[in-house]
Amino acid sequence: MTRTPVNVTVTGAAGQIGYALLFRIASGHLLGPDVPVKLRLLEIPQGVKAAEGTAMELDDCAFPLLAGIDIFDDPNQGFEGANIGLLVGARPRGPGMERGDLLSANGGIFGPQGKAINDHAADDIRVLVVGNPANTNALIAQRNAPDVPADRFTAMTRLDHNRAVAQLAKKLGVTVSEIKKLTIWGNHSATQYPDVFHAEVNGENAAKAVSDDAWLSDFFIPTVAKRGAAIIDARGASSAASAANAALDHVFTWTNGTAEGDWTSAGVVSDGSYGVPEGLISSFPVTAKDGKFEIVQGLDINDFSRARIDASVNELVEERDAVAGLGLI
Ligand SMILES: NC(=O)C1=CN([C@@H]2O[C@H](COP(=O)(O)OP(=O)(O)OC[C@H]3O[C@@H](n4cnc5c(N)ncnc54)[C@H](O)[C@@H]3O)[C@@H](O)[C@H]2O)C=CC1
Numbered sequence: 001m002t003r004t005p006v007n008v009t010v011t012g013a014a015g016q017i018g019y020a021l022l023f024r025i026a027s028g029h030l031l032g033p034d035v036p037v038k039l040r041l042l043e044i045p046q047g048v049k050a051a052e053g054t055a056m057e058l059d060d061c062a063f064p065l066l067a068g069i070d071i072f073d074d075p076n077q078g079f080e081g082a083n084i085g086l087l088v089g090a091r092p093r094g095p096g097m098e099r100g101d102l103l104s105a106n107g108g109i110f111g112p113q114g115k116a117i118n119d120h121a122a123d124d125i126r127v128l129v130v131g132n133p134a135n136t137n138a139l140i141a142q143r144n145a146p147d148v149p150a151d152r153f154t155a156m157t158r159l160d161h162n163r164a165v166a167q168l169a170k171k172l173g174v175t176v177s178e179i180k181k182l183t184i185w186g187n188h189s190a191t192q193y194p195d196v197f198h199a200e201v202n203g204e205n206a207a208k209a210v211s212d213d214a215w216l217s218d219f220f221i222p223t224v225a226k227r228g229a230a231i232i233d234a235r236g237a238s239s240a241a242s243a244a245n246a247a248l249d250h251v252f253t254w255t256n257g258t259a260e261g262d263w264t265s266a267g268v269v270s271d272g273s274y275g276v277p278e279g280l281i282s283s284f285p286v287t288a289k290d291g292k293f294e295i296v297q298g299l300d301i302n303d304f305s306r307a308r309i310d311a312s313v314n315e316l317v318e319e320r321d322a323v324a325g326l327g328l329i
């Protein structure tokens with residue numbers, strides 16, 4: 001193998017998402033089947049031993065693409081030379097909690113990590129924040145990394161996107177690959193808005209194909225928005241394999257591009273599009289090309305969608321103001 005390995009830093013490496021994620025990164029599902037990777041695992045001191053165990057198992061897989069594994073408990077070392085940062089490490093919510101309840105618990109993690117990225121990561125660093133509340137944690141990291149272009153910080157709403165595609169495909173009796181141009185707007189929280197009005201199923205408008213407003217309002221939107229809580233209720237632990245899968249999808253799309261005639265959803269820094277205040281990290285419909293996400297422009301937003309997008313964006317404004325009040329940004 002002659003290609004220089006890509007340095008991938010994964011925080012929370014010893015957690016349940018980490019365990020579902022690392023083996024797939026090492027087998028080529030993050031960047032592609034011909035891109036070697038070096039893993040840099042970042043944990044808190046109490047998590048280092050378990051991360052070492054995972055590293056032993058990674059060795060034992062003899063992955064041809066895995067060029068090395070290092071383990072750290074210091075973010076400055078963990079992000080040294082990082083090309084990709086997957087910020088997973090955070091406290092997950094338990095039954096009865098909203099993701100916003102984690103703001104102060106997890107807010108303190110993302111400031112120092114943003115600063116470490118600013119000071120030590122490679123110039124082409126791309127960051128995906130998975131740890132909840134993902135959008136606002138991404139904002140905290142981004143604001144603490146003033147030398148890194150803001151558009152390198154993103155938050156994960158791809159799991160919501162994939163959940164919405166799966167529910168819509170089920171309703172219409174089609175395969176997931178027949179659905180295109182679905183959008184998750186706003187926050188990765190119960191206020192998020194999965195929008196089918198621009199989605200297509202085999203080239204036909206998906207909302208018309210559904211033709212069932214009650215299903216949209218009373219089943220589809222709440223099922224997607226509250227899926228995380230439903231998984232916690234059923235499993236007794238938050239989504240892990242599907243979250244890891246979505247993180248791989250997010251980065252793979254970011255670096256390899258979206259297919260012609262399709263888009264995906266990602267939490268990206270708002271440029272003011274669709275009335276979302278500039279600087280917030282909000283989910284939008286995005287295309288990816290040449291390693292950059294672009295917000296899809298020019299979509300008509302009907303009143304039904306407008307009210308829901310505004311509600312979720314207002315929540316992001318409140319979260320931003322809360323972390324500003326805590327001195328985190
Ligand atoms: N955006 C999304 O769609 C999703 C986000 N999540 C979030 O992902 C996060 C991780 O979830 P799990 O892996 O299930 O949790 P977990 O509790 O199994 O693992 C978290 C790991 O992070 C480590 N950690 C804590 N603080 C750290 C720090 N400062 N630096 C490095 N590592 C640190 C812990 O030691 C632990 O090993 C949670 O915030 C969860 O809510 C989960 C599912 C989907």
Ligand SMILES: O=C([O-])CC(=O)C(=O)O
Binds near residue numbers: 092099229231238239
């Ligand atoms: O719901 C949670 O706390 C975990 C999560 O973000 C999800 O599954 O979407």
